[in-house]
Amino acid sequence: MTSSPFTISPLSEADRQAFAQFEHRNRLAFERYNRARGPKHYTPAGLDDAFDRLINRQASQQIHVWVAKHGLGHWLGRVALFAHQQHGQAWGLLAYQTDLDHCRLGVATQLVRQCVIEAVALGYSWLDAQVTHDNDASIAVLSRCGFLHDGPDEPAELTRGIVNTLRLRRIVHVPSPAVLHSTDMRQPS
Numbered sequence: 001m002t003s004s005p006f007t008i009s010p011l012s013e014a015d016r017q018a019f020a021q022f023e024h025r026n027r028l029a030f031e032r033y034n035r036a037r038g039p040k041h042y043t044p045a046g047l048d049d050a051f052d053r054l055i056n057r058q059a060s061q062q063i064h065v066w067v068a069k070h071g072l073g074h075w076l077g078r079v080a081l082f083a084h085q086q087h088g089q090a091w092g093l094l095a096y097q098t099d100l101d102h103c104r105l106g107v108a109t110q111l112v113r114q115c116v117i118e119a120v121a122l123g124y125s126w127l128d129a130q131v132t133h134d135n136d137a138s139i140a141v142l143s144r145c146g147f148l149h150d151g152p153d154e155p156a157e158l159t160r161g162i163v164n165t166l167r168l169r170r171i172v173h174v175p176s177p178a179v180l181h182s183t184d185m186r187q188p189s
Contacts, residue, residue, distance in 0.1 A: 006076050006107065008114050011058060011065035015075075018067070019054075020047040022075040022099065030097060031159050054080075066114050068107045076102040079111035081118055081127075089125040103137065112145040119172045126171050132156060133164040146170045 011019075024042060031037075040046045057063040062083055068076040079096035094115050098108045119127050130153045131138045147168035155162050 006068045006070055006110075008066050008068050008110060011054060011067055011078075013055060015067060016048075016051050018069065018073060018075045019051050020044075022078065023047055023050070026097060026099060035156060035158060064115075064118055066111060068111055075099060076105075077107040077111050079115055081115045083122075090123055091126045091128065092119050092122070092124050094127050094129045108138070108141045109144055112141055116145060116170065116172065124172050126169055129168045130154075130156075130165050131168060132158075133166055139166070139168070142168045142170075 027042065037050075041050060054063065054065055058065055064081040064083075065078060067078045070076065077096065077098040079094065082093040082095070084091050084093060092115070094112065096108055096111050096115075098111075115127065127147070128150070129138075129142050129147060131142070147170040150167045150169040153165040153167040156165050
């Protein structure tokens with residue numbers, strides 16, 4: 001990613017401290033659109049456990065996690081691709097978060113595109129994302145990356161109450177290498 005002011009790389013053991021900082025810094029923003037993790041998660045032991053689970057699940061290919069960061073330090077965002085199987089087809093569930101001071105800078109779009117590229121490499125049939133109905137920024141990012149509205153999803157119990165959610169889906173085709181690196185990741189019509 002030479003044209004970006006940040007790099008995207010797989011989660012590694014070297015990211016432990018940055019993970020903890022990101023979690024603390026972005027807790028309120030996370031809980032606005034996601035289920036609260038509870039106070040235990042934000043303790044030093046809770047953050048170590050959560051990081052270890054991510055590393056272990058990544059090592060077993062249950063999840064793929066990438067982080068966008070400046071140099072070796074501050075995280076600008078992260079994305080996770082959770083591996084699933086349904087009726088013999090592999091597919092992925094995508095979840096991402098951008099640092100509250102780095103929204104609207106293209107970080108989320110680049111992270112989601114990284115997941116699309118990985119999904120193609122893994123042979124996934126589709127990618128799903130669940131978003132709250134009022135998360136206009138996330139809906140816009142996913143739409144830019146070729147996700148289409150696929151209907152309502154289960155309501156989410158958030159700190160702000162029960163909130164309706166939407167499922168967005170991107171069918172993954174195996175495109176040519178030129179398509180993977182284009183600026184528009186939308187599906188062909």
